[in-house]
Amino acid sequence: MDHFARLGMPAMLDLEPADLDKAYFSRQRQWHPDRFVSKPPEEKAKASAEAAALNDAYRTLKDPLDRAVYFASLKGVELPGDGKTIDDPELLMEAMEVREALHEADTVEAVDALAEKARRDMKAALSGLASLFLRDDKPALRKALLRLRYLDKFAEEARARRMNLERAKA
């Protein structure tokens, strides 16, 4: 069963977060292990597995990027695993330049500016995905998703750098 079906949601790129929450909460009410404390071990194990699958589905579909990557995988677009080298020279160039800028940013404001740009880029890239899915342009989808993943990672790095700068200041 795919994550959409498990939560009883239509398999779509855009989901209303409130609908997702509603579907998730109602299913967890049924399957959460807290509901099975005094049940026999087999029932407990089944509930635990079901609750874990629901959590996996919810977590994947809740995050717009994870959802897009998952939706793409259902359409046959596979991305290389995390930590693999980037095989797109254009993206490689962009990544190197921005990383260097982050490395040189030595004020919280400078880091914030870079993080803000990454967030804007992500938003733009995410909203561009719909038309790529519509055209079923697999190579372009793969490229866009890889870039999104890199931007996401960059935002995380910017956050860590910001924390370090704040700590050094304090």
Add this chain to the structure above:
Amino acid sequence: MTLLEIHEPGETPLPHAGEGTLAVGIDLGTTNSVVAIAREGKPAALHDETGRALVPSVVAYPAAGGVRVGEEARLLMAKEPRNVVASVKRLMGRGAADLHTVAGVLPYEIEPGSGETDMVKLRIAGKPRSPVEISAEILKALRARAEAALDKSVERAVITVPAYFDDAARTATRDAARVAGLEVLRLVNEPTAAALAYGLDKGSEGLYAVYDLGGGTFDFSLLRLEKGVFQVLATGGDTALGGDDFDRALAERMLAERKRDGLADLIDEGAVKAALALARQMKEQLSDREKTSGRLELGAVPSFHAITRAEFEAMADGLVKRTIEIARHVLADAGMAASEIHGVVLVGGSTRVPLVRRRVAEMIGKPPLTDIDPDEVVALGAALQAEALTSGSDTLLLDVTPLSLGLETMGELVEKVVPRNTPIPVQLAQEFTTYQDGQTAMAIHVVQGEREMVADCRSLARFELTGIPPMTAGAARIRVAFAVDADGLLTVSAQERTTGIAQRIEVKPSYGLSHDDMADMLYDSLEHAEEDMTRRLLTEARVEARRSLLALDTALAKDGALLSAEERGAMDEARRRLETATAGEDRDEISAAAEALEALSKPFAERRMDRGIREALSGLSMNDLERRVGE
């Protein structure tokens, strides 16, 4: 018991997981512990005869023998410091390197050779004791308090743990409960329990934060409350940061002042304990006074120490700032801004420190919520959850993993398998492969933490997957599965997927308890088991006797006329004997008296039954009778 065997789904629960026994909520705290019970959604902390709900988490093994817990143990601290342990929670699942000193001295005596790669052990009153068995003594005392207050046997409990407790500490807590004879219905995170106590009370909706500064741990959790759903969005903390640290700073200062004044003290475990006890007292006084002073009894010359609140705050500010930094980190994890928080709940005695309240208010931009006693709120939430788990409820608690779980990969790097703040229960797997031709085994090292290097994370377990058929490098597909259950406890398994050949998994516990440790402890608790069992049987006999007396009185009031004067006299005599026996301590006497009364009242019961049937039948038609029987 090894770390990786714990809580397999399908494992049978402890025997006597009886229906009809009560389930309590327990806050097993660093400084104080509380036991509470909820009935029909109304939680209440259980008090002792003097009305105190807080049980100091102090255990004494007095020279005179036996074990003392709580206030009694705390009073022994000054007289027999070496036989008394406080703040044992700080040692749960920890190694020696995790411990804090005062003036270079630990307030514990460490058992030599322990705590290097395993859980540290203490030497108390000349005997090595593990934090698990010491915690079990506290749990036993709480259980006894609950049984005395409720007059019922208590065998099941929800026990709270700091949200940021790692797997080793959670496992240690569960083991302690087992030694104390309690079945753990669920380990619940302390901030989540606190939110439960607040949320149900007020029907709150929206984003709430829980700032929980206990004696030895700090947790900050963000929760979304919506129509009975408590969804933890993110959590973070530090299991080695708490109010104890304020005491330590203050104790250091006093010892330094003595040194400055030319007092050449021998600073040993006892001296450190005395300084810490005084420091704690002074810290508490500074919550509602601008300045305070105290007298430190140490060596031959006592010394006087004065401190103002401003001075204390200057010492404490670094620690408080660290908690605020953690809180900001958690907010960033959840992608939320402090301004979005509807309210922040304060938990833990250390949140009485005015500086803490000020800093929290500054961060959130509104005054924190303090309506529920910060010392009791966690136990009250645990009691609500215990009731929900045993009698059902509409409330749903959705909690998360506090720390990332992963595996060591090439170059001592950590590959995360379960990221922090993943909703639990969770089952996630990752595939790995061999890196050498013909490789037949793979070492699997499970770690917990956020850092990239293995050395900076906590090592949870190592095991080896063997019997991989020789293949070219990269051809094997080894699937390592992580399962975290609703208690936050981890199970790891590994499997080679390309072949059906049976695998062998070796598990080496690191911070958990070894099987031998657990066996020893259960054996030790057997020494007291007889005593415990006698007490329980006595309680049960008393409850049973009171029940029959009540039933008899009701029957006599209604149908007393069925007895002759002689029969009535004999029965009153038997009744009086049982009453006397019940007030005593002899279970056999209670049972004998109860049997005698029962034998004597048997004809009476039969006569009552006959009369009951006659009454029921009189004036009924056949149809009525059939209808009645059919009901």
